Amino acid sequence: MSAQAHGVHWPSILRGVVLFVFAAVLLHLLGAKVGVWANGSLGPVATLLVGVAAPAWFFVCFPTWFGWRIARPIGLRRLAWFVSWFSPLVGRHDLKSLRIFLAVEAEQGFPDTDAIPADAWTALAAALQADRQGNAARAHTLVDALHCLPQESAFPWLARCHGAEALVLAAWQRRDLQAVLDYAAIGRGRCVRLLGLLARVALGQAIPSRVLWWAWILSPVRRRTLEDTRRATARTSGQPKVTPAPTRANTMVDACPAVDVRARHVALLASASRGEAIAACDLLALARAWHPLLDKPGLARLSARALELDARDASGQAQALRASVLAELIVLATACDGKVAAADDQVGLLGELVSGLREQLCQDVEAGLASINPDSYTPGIHPLEAWERWLALRNSLDRLAVQDSAAFVALWNGRVAGTVWNWTCAVFNCHRKRSAWVAHMMYLWIAEQAELMGDMRTMVVNRENARIALGV
Amino acid sequence: MAIAQSSAIHNLLLRHLENPFLVLEVAVTAEIGDIERQAQKLLAMLAAGLVEADRYPTPLGQRARTPELVRMATSELRDPARRLLHEFWACGWRRAS
Numbered sequence: 001m002s003a004q005a006h007g008v009h010w011p012s013i014l015r016g017v018v019l020f021v022f023a024a025v026l027l028h029l030l031g032a033k034v035g036v037w038a039n040g041s042l043g044p045v046a047t048l049l050v051g052v053a054a055p056a057w058f059f060v061c062f063p064t065w066f067g068w069r070i071a072r073p074i075g076l077r078r079l080a081w082f083v084s085w086f087s088p089l090v091g092r093h094d095l096k097s098l099r100i101f102l103a104v105e106a107e108q109g110f111p112d113t114d115a116i117p118a119d120a121w122t123a124l125a126a127a128l129q130a131d132r133q134g135n136a137a138r139a140h141t142l143v144d145a146l147h148c149l150p151q152e153s154a155f156p157w158l159a160r161c162h163g164a165e166a167l168v169l170a171a172w173q174r175r176d177l178q179a180v181l182d183y184a185a186i187g188r189g190r191c192v193r194l195l196g197l198l199a200r201v202a203l204g205q206a207i208p209s210r211v212l213w214w215a216w217i218l219s220p221v222r223r224r225t226l227e228d229t230r231r232a233t234a235r236t237s238g239q240p241k242v243t244p245a246p247t248r249a250n251t252m253v254d255a256c257p258a259v260d261v262r263a264r265h266v267a268l269l270a271s272a273s274r275g276e277a278i279a280a281c282d283l284l285a286l287a288r289a290w291h292p293l294l295d296k297p298g299l300a301r302l303s304a305r306a307l308e309l310d311a312r313d314a315s316g317q318a319q320a321l322r323a324s325v326l327a328e329l330i331v332l333a334t335a336c337d338g339k340v341a342a343a344d345d346q347v348g349l350l351g352e353l354v355s356g357l358r359e360q361l362c363q364d365v366e367a368g369l370a371s372i373n374p375d376s377y378t379p380g381i382h383p384l385e386a387w388e389r390w391l392a393l394r395n396s397l398d399r400l401a402v403q404d405s406a407a408f409v410a411l412w413n414g415r416v417a418g419t420v421w422n423w424t425c426a427v428f429n430c431h432r433k434r435s436a437w438v439a440h441m442m443y444l445w446i447a448e449q450a451e452l453m454g455d456m457r458t459m460v461v462n463r464e465n466a467r468i469a470l471g472v
Numbered sequence: 473m474a475i476a477q478s479s480a481i482h483n484l485l486l487r488h489l490e491n492p493f494l495v496l497e498v499a500v501t502a503e504i505g506d507i508e509r510q511a512q513k514l515l516a517m518l519a520a521g522l523v524e525a526d527r528y529p530t531p532l533g534q535r536a537r538t539p540e541l542v543r544m545a546t547s548e549l550r551d552p553a554r555r556l557l558h559e560f561w562a563c564g565w566r567r568a569s
Contacts, residue, residue, distance in 0.1 A: 137478035262564025263531060269485045270532055275478075302560065311552035321557055328484055334477045 012092050015085065022086060023059045030055055063087035068162050069220055077102040089158055097121030098158075104129050105166055118383035119437040120146065120155045124163035126384060131170050136179070136275065138388075143167070145391050146186045150444045152470055153437060161189035168195050169221070177202050178275070194219040194229075201232040209233040261289040265328070272335045280338040287329055287350050294322045294349060326352055333357040334364075339402055358407065361400040365411055368393030374422035383435035386427045390420065390442055412449065417458055421446055428469055439469040489530050492545030493562035495537060497528060500559045504550065511546040515539055531565055 034050050042050065064087045067080035081099050084090045090098065097119050104110060104125040116122060123142055130138035149155055164187025171179035177199040184196035194215040201207050216222060216229040264286060272278050292298060299318045306314035326349065333340045333353060340357055342350065371389045397416065401408040420442065428439035443466035450458035493500055496510050517525035518539050527534045548554045 260564035262561055266485070266488045266531070266561075266565070269481060269488065272481045273478075273485045302556070305559070306552070306556050309552040309556055311556055317553050317556055320553075321560060324557070331477065331480050331484060335481060 015092060019086065019088060023055075026058055027055050060088055064089050064158060068158075072102070075106075077106055089156075091156065093117065094119070094121060094156055094158070097125075101125040101128075101159075101163060107132070115434070116382060116384070117434040117437070118387055118431075120149075120153075120159045121163060122384055123387075124159055124167070126388075128163075128166055128170065131167060131179075139167070140179075140182060141391055141395065142388070143183055143186055145387075145441075150441055150466075152444075152466075153441055155186075157188060160187055161192070163187075165189060165191045168192050172199070190215070190218045191221050194221070194225060198225065198228050198232050201236055206236050207232075209237050212236070261286065261293060264289065265325075268332060269328070272332060277337045278332060278335055280333075280336045280340045283329070283333055283336055283340060283353075284342050284350065286332075287353050290325060290329070291349055294325060322349075326356060329353050330356045330360050334360060334399065341403075358400075358404050361396065361403055362407060362411070364396040365393065365400055365416070368396045369415060369419050372419060372423040374419065374426040377423065377426035377430065379430050381427075383427055383431050383438050386423070386435070387438035387442070390423070390438075393420070394445065409453065412453055413455075417446060417450065417453075417455065421458070421462065424465070428465075433472050436469045436472045440466050443469055488561060489532060489535055490541060490545070491562050491565070492548045492558050494530050494565070495528055495541050495545040496549075500562050507546060507549050511542050514542050518542070 030050065038046075038050075063083045063085075067083035067087070071077070071079040071083065081095070081102055084098055085095060096115070097117050098121055100110060100116055101121045101124060105128060109129070110116065110125070123146055127139045127142035127146075130136075130142065146155065164183055167183040168180055168187055168191070171177075171183055172195050180195055180199040181203075184192050184199070187196075194212075197207055197212055197215050201212070212229055212233050216225060219225065268278060268282065268286060299315070299322060302318035302321060303314040306317045311317050329349075330353060334357065340354060342354075368389070372386070372393060377386075393416075397408060397411075400411070424439050424442040424446070427435045427442075443462045447459045447462035447466060450456070450462065496507060496514065498507055498510050502510075514525055514537070518537070526537055528537045548558060
């Protein structure tokens with residue numbers, strides 16, 4: 001007999017019966033044993049504690065506490081999953097995803113099966129895997145998406161607590177304080193709170209020692225964080241001092257105009273590579289500084305040197321060098337915060353940078369659209385992968401909207417709305433329940449964008465689509 | 473920052489830090505004969521396991537030097553067009569440092 005016959009989900013019924021029996025036996029044991037042992041000597045408060053609070057804690061919290069705080073740290077992940085089965089805090093849909101998360105955490109990777117659901121647990125597993133592989137950009141993209149989930153999207157408390165905790169701990173171990181704070185933003189629980197507070201103190205925020213010590217006492221990672229908490233409290237116990245702004249990537253650009261533009265260019269690349277934000281004004285200043293080296297006299301000097309070196313097509317080599325510098329500036333510009341534009345951006349290298357950036361962003365959107373072609377969707381593309389492709393497109397569109405809103409509107413009305421809409425339908429129709437979490441998010445995004453564009457029909461239909469996806 | 477942008481920036485930075493003039497620690501005006509000699513010297517030192525050869529300075533700190541990197545740097549500087557590019561970037565770095 002199939003697990004789901006005539007609309008009845010037998011595993012759920014079995015789990016419900018087991019949980020009921022478990023609760024009944026627990027209550028019976030406590031009532032019988034403690035009641036007999038106390039022989040009527042317990043007061044009202046003690047009776048309430050023993051008869052109500054303790055059984056409630058045992059029934060609701062004990063299985064997950066035991067599984068995640070006792071069994072998981074000593075490597076008994078199967079046991080952790082098994083006891084989660086008994087917890088009313090874990091929904092039946094989450095059990096499969098939870099098992100996948102535990103496998104990824106144990107560095108076993110995602111199982112080779114199509115039956116993996118796409119939900120908060122598996123998204124966290126993908127983020128954890130990316131973080132461990134050193135793919136910080138992918139991990140941050142996934143965590144950012146989880147941070148901005150629609151209100152209706154499920155993000156179980158247990159996933160916020162233990163899933164985010166694994167990410168925060170990984171970032172804390174390599175002392176990546178910014179990542180700790182980013183990951184802690186989606187997390188809940190005692191461990192996430194303590195590490196978030198310690199990261200804040202390390203970054204200069206003054207937090208009272210009393211708060212830190214309470215967070216440490218309540219935390220499940222006391223032994224590992226004792227020294228860090230001591231240091232943090234020592235730092236905050238002195239006279240409070242104001243913290244200056246962090247050294248920005250443009251220090252070299254602005255403060256040392258005598259430094260060669262090539263060194264400043266590489267310094268900016270190094271800042272961007274560390275994940276630091278690059279201000280558009282810094283990039284524009286750099287592009288202006290490049291001008292004397294790559295204008296006509298500068299190119300003539302390069303051609304002369306190419307002739308000295310006996311290079312073929314000397315002027316072509318000089319032009320190629322200029323093009324390579326421009327290409328690097330465009331790559332830097334794609335990582336910029338804010339709009340790259342200036343009053344004098346119509347001419348020279350600056351003009352080419354601005355137009356090249358727009359072209360690059362449009363190409364990124366085109367590449368994103370090509371990756372979510374609904375006609376080429378196959379069941380082999382997992383809903384999580386479909387979601388990540390959509391996230392990449394959404395990031396490209398966000399950047400294009402900042403740089404060139406007219407191009408964004410044109411692309412949205414021309415191709416984006418229809419393609420993303422049909423892509424989401426293809427994913428949802430193929431995977432139904434397993435893709436409901438991601439489909440709901442994607443439909444809702446289409447509806448929100450359509451509302452901003454004034455496309456009421458698309459908005460209404462996609463809100464309904466989102467509702468249907470949520471209700472599956 | 474998107475994944476593609478992040479890796480593109482990282483690769484660009486890596487290319488600059490592996491500038492052949494930095495890897496071989498030769499002047500931008502060095503003749504190809506001097507460059508070949510320096511490369512042979514570094515390869516011999518690396519083969520002998522001398523610690524002073526296994527790192528090279530860059531304006532962004534020390535980096536590991538391997539025989540493959542030395543061979544690649546030499547071959548890059550043999551090509552006049554590639555040398556022009558590396559010379560152009562190395563000039564700025566030397567002036568800055």
